[in-house]
Amino acid sequence: MFKATVFVTLRESVLDPQGSAVRGSLHTLGFDEVGEVRIGKYMQLEIDLNDRAAAEERVKEMCEKLLANTVIEDYRYELQEV
Amino acid sequence: MFKATVFVTLRESVLDPQGSAVRGSLHTLGFDEVGEVRIGKYMQLEIDLNDRAAAEERVKEMCEKLLANTVIEDYRYELQEV
Numbered sequence: 570m571f572k573a574t575v576f577v578t579l580r581e582s583v584l585d586p587q588g589s590a591v592r593g594s595l596h597t598l599g600f601d602e603v604g605e606v607r608i609g610k611y612m613q614l615e616i617d618l619n620d621r622a623a624a625e626e627r628v629k630e631m632c633e634k635l636l637a638n639t640v641i642e643d644y645r646y647e648l649q650e651v
Numbered sequence: 652m653f654k655a656t657v658f659v660t661l662r663e664s665v666l667d668p669q670g671s672a673v674r675g676s677l678h679t680l681g682f683d684e685v686g687e688v689r690i691g692k693y694m695q696l697e698i699d700l701n702d703r704a705a706a707e708e709r710v711k712e713m714c715e716k717l718l719a720n721t722v723i724e725d726y727r728y729e730l731q732e733v
Contacts, residue, residue: 570686576693591694591717600713604652604697611658611693612673615686631682635673 571616571624577637578609612636616648624648628638653698653706657728659719660691694718698730706730 579585588606595603614631618624628646637644661667670688677685696713700706710728719726 578693578695588694595696595713598713598716600709602699602709603713604699605695608697609693609695610662611691613660613671613687613689613691614677615688617684617686620653627682627684630681631677631685633677634680638689 570651572630572649572651573614573616575612577642577644583641652733654731654733655696655698655710659724659726665723692716
């Protein structure tokens with residue numbers, strides 16, 4: 570069994586309105602040292618497979634098909650045996 | 652200058668309906684090996700400070716005040732000098 574951690578982030582060239590809003594709120598609260606803010610997703614999935622290569626392949630497929638929108642998002646993942 | 656990476660996750664005891672929905676969709680797509688799915692946020696912030704201890708202190712304050720809802724969420728962060 571593996572625990573997969575998937576990070577999905579907007580591509581560099583894509584505007585991040587949610588990040589801009591958070592930055593604005595941080596400035597309003599007095600955190601003027603904050604520059605660019607980018608917001609992404611962080612997903613933890615239990616994968617009930619015993620072979621690491623198979624698990625990697627399946628997680629990649631999940632990212633491509635559902636977890637990330639690869640037109641505007643990048644993804645990366647880590648697998649940890651549990 | 653530092654780059655702060657903040658991870659915000661729902662506490663273990665809190666239900667994650669978004670995670671359950673993603674799990675359901677993955678099963679529908681044939682990924683039956685997927686067990687529990689938990690979804691969190693992943694934020695990258697530029698911090699325009701030169702002192703690491705000061706930057707840590709400020710990021711912690713941002714998490715407590717705005718980035719995480721500490722009633723239902725946990726957070727952790729990493730600082731990288733850039």
